[in-house]
Amino acid sequence: MNVRPAAARVTWLVGAAAFVIFACALALLIGPTSIDRTSILLEALDAVLPVEIDSGLNDRQASIVRTLRLPRVALGLLVGAALSTAGATFQGVFRNPLADPYLLGVAAGGGFGATIAFVYNLGDGRGFLDMVQIFAFIGALTAVGLTWTMGVLGDRTRSASSLILAGVAVASFFTAMQTYLQQANTDDIRQVYSWFLGGLNTSGWVEVTQLLPFVIVGVVVLVLASRSLDVLAVGDDEATMLGLSVGRTRIVLVVVASLLTASAVAVSGLISFVGLIIPHTVRLLFGSSYRIVVPLSVAVGAGFLVLCDLIARTALSPAELPIGVVTAFFGAPFFVVILRTAAAR
Amino acid sequence: MTAVSIHDVSVHVKNATLLNGVSVDVAAGEWLSIIGPNGAGKSTLLRSIAGVLACTGTVEIDGTPIANLSPRQRAGLVSWVPQTPTIPMGMNVLDYVLLGRTPHLHPLSSPGKNDIDLARRVIDELDLTGLTDRLVETLSGGERQRVVIGRALVQESPVILLDEPTSALDLGHQQEVLQLLDRLRSTGGRTIISTMHDLTLAGQFADRLVLLAAGEIAAIGPASTVLTSELIETHYRASVNVTTVDGAVLVVPRIHQPDSSATKEP
Numbered sequence: 001m002n003v004r005p006a007a008a009r010v011t012w013l014v015g016a017a018a019f020v021i022f023a024c025a026l027a028l029l030i031g032p033t034s035i036d037r038t039s040i041l042l043e044a045l046d047a048v049l050p051v052e053i054d055s056g057l058n059d060r061q062a063s064i065v066r067t068l069r070l071p072r073v074a075l076g077l078l079v080g081a082a083l084s085t086a087g088a089t090f091q092g093v094f095r096n097p098l099a100d101p102y103l104l105g106v107a108a109g110g111g112f113g114a115t116i117a118f119v120y121n122l123g124d125g126r127g128f129l130d131m132v133q134i135f136a137f138i139g140a141l142t143a144v145g146l147t148w149t150m151g152v153l154g155d156r157t158r159s160a161s162s163l164i165l166a167g168v169a170v171a172s173f174f175t176a177m178q179t180y181l182q183q184a185n186t187d188d189i190r191q192v193y194s195w196f197l198g199g200l201n202t203s204g205w206v207e208v209t210q211l212l213p214f215v216i217v218g219v220v221v222l223v224l225a226s227r228s229l230d231v232l233a234v235g236d237d238e239a240t241m242l243g244l245s246v247g248r249t250r251i252v253l254v255v256v257a258s259l260l261t262a263s264a265v266a267v268s269g270l271i272s273f274v275g276l277i278i279p280h281t282v283r284l285l286f287g288s289s290y291r292i293v294v295p296l297s298v299a300v301g302a303g304f305l306v307l308c309d310l311i312a313r314t315a316l317s318p319a320e321l322p323i324g325v326v327t328a329f330f331g332a333p334f335f336v337v338i339l340r341t342a343a344a345r
Numbered sequence: 346m347t348a349v350s351i352h353d354v355s356v357h358v359k360n361a362t363l364l365n366g367v368s369v370d371v372a373a374g375e376w377l378s379i380i381g382p383n384g385a386g387k388s389t390l391l392r393s394i395a396g397v398l399a400c401t402g403t404v405e406i407d408g409t410p411i412a413n414l415s416p417r418q419r420a421g422l423v424s425w426v427p428q429t430p431t432i433p434m435g436m437n438v439l440d441y442v443l444l445g446r447t448p449h450l451h452p453l454s455s456p457g458k459n460d461i462d463l464a465r466r467v468i469d470e471l472d473l474t475g476l477t478d479r480l481v482e483t484l485s486g487g488e489r490q491r492v493v494i495g496r497a498l499v500q501e502s503p504v505i506l507l508d509e510p511t512s513a514l515d516l517g518h519q520q521e522v523l524q525l526l527d528r529l530r531s532t533g534g535r536t537i538i539s540t541m542h543d544l545t546l547a548g549q550f551a552d553r554l555v556l557l558a559a560g561e562i563a564a565i566g567p568a569s570t571v572l573t574s575e576l577i578e579t580h581y582r583a584s585v586n587v588t589t590v591d592g593a594v595l596v597v598p599r600i601h602q603p604d605s606s607a608t609k610e611p
Contacts, residue, residue: 224453227454230433230440231444234431234444237397240416241396241416241419241424242420242447242448243416243419243421243448244416244417244447246416249452288433288436291455
């Protein structure tokens with residue numbers, strides 16, 4: 001490719017932003033209640049921009065846009081951005097194309113936490129500081145903490161492979177505990193099952209405001225630190241000789257990416273595939289430098305999840321399809337197409 | 346002035362001793378070449394100086410033990426050209442060379458115009474101009490080797506360590522790269538420590554040679570005293586003729602002619 005990353009990045013970021021805006025507009029326009037399209041967009045702009053815009057919608061219609069569709073789109077953006085940015089970071093930190101945000105046990109830990117909350121009827125996963133969310137968050141971070149402790153105890157060099165192996169062990173352990181709890185309390189199995197497939201259920205703006213600070217801080221740090229992932233790509237020894245504190249960089253990136261993933265998992269359950277496939281799609285289309293992959297993954301992941309959620313809530317309307325089903329059903333074939341096109345180039 | 350001081354450096358791995366009590370001082374602006382047969386400990390010594398291998402004894406750069414330096418401080422003083430570098434997928438030559446600027450950049454910032462200008466200058470000097478936008482993984486072995494040297498040069502460290510820097514280069518590029526390093530040394534005052542397989546080239550460019558054998562220093566000094574047929578025959582188990590042409594010490598392998606009295610075909 002004959003373009004400098006700096007120049008190319010601007011063009012591609014503009015394109016990615018256009019994709020995000022298109023996905024958001026589409027998701028706002030389509031829903032069970034038919035409302036004038038221009039008015040929906042005007043109402044959304046009125047809500048988002050600091051200027052007064054008269055959309056001409058009545059109170060009920062305006063409320064549908066403002067408290068149902070808009071927060072859901074916003075949550076899709078945040079969760080999609082969080083998962084794909086964390087996924088890109090994990091792939092770089094571990095130099096492993098199969099790494100995803102759940103690599104170090106976030107999913108198993110979060111699942112265990114959420115199952116406890118469901119089984120003991122502590123919450124339903126919605127609303128402000130709901131116990132399912134809090135337990136999932138704590139469970140996810142506990143699992144990553146255990147993985148890190150075991151990985152470092154087992155190997156003083158803190159090599160990537162010992163962490164991955166520790167992650168496998170911790171994930172299996174938490175999955176076993178979760179399955180035990182679930183089998184002992186089969187009454188709650190449907191709730192647990194649905195949580196595991198993920199979903200962007202909102203109650204107004206509560207979930208969005210809870211998640212927003214995590215995503216802003218996490219995404220900004222990971223985008224700024226993306227160059228260190230390029231340095232890590234030459235291996236631990238050479239990266240050290242280039243002046244990178246490999247151990248410290250790895251722990252900072254893993255902690256930030258794990259917090260980002262845990263906060264997303266807490267509000268949306270386990271949405272699979274996004275964190276694995278979006279960074280690869282970006283890499284195949286735009287190049288492998290993490291200074292391109294990480295920022296573009298933010299945008300493409302955000303737009304992709306908003307589109308998937310649109311399908312999830314319209315395909316079987318009025319019933320909702322779990323979003324994890326959509327991300328895999330449409331994401332997998334799409335990824336194969338991209339893979340084949342890139343291989344043919 | 347001493348740039349690099351290596352004192353009593355040993356490396357033990359499990360039951361094997363890879364290096365045993367190696368001590369040598371390298372002056373600022375000097376070119377020291379480490380030679381020796383396979384398994385003598387050349388790369389091990391270089392990796393110990395680079396600080397990527399745990400060793401006993403001390404390695405000091407400009408009077409500071411490298412063990413006391415952070416990776417960033419150390420990278421400001423020493424750059425390293427590994428023998429088999431890890432080539433990242435999907436990175437172009439310019440971005441790869443710019444990795445060398447890491448110790449000069451804030452951890453959260455990107456290379457600026459000055460960094461890019463410097464990288465382009467080094468790329469020109471290494472005869473890689475047309476390859477700036479090519480992916481490193483698509484380059485030939487010799488081109489890659491020069492790109493890795495480029496990465497070390499933009500690091501602008503006073504000490505450069507090179508592990509077999511010319512092993513993949515053709516004769517012309519060997520000469521070019523070594524002359525460039527020699528220029529940096531004489532005009533920029535850089536100190537160079539390299540391992541070399543080609544004894545003649547090692548002798549031509551280095552001020553002093555260290556002959557390592559079984560992890561210990563067998564001989565040290567200018568080419569004329571180290572590249573002797575006795576030393577080479579003892580430690581390399583090779584039979585060679587050593588001659589001098591225009592002041593350069595030439596090491597030429599001796600080919601054994603088949604005995605003329607041996608059976609001939611009728």
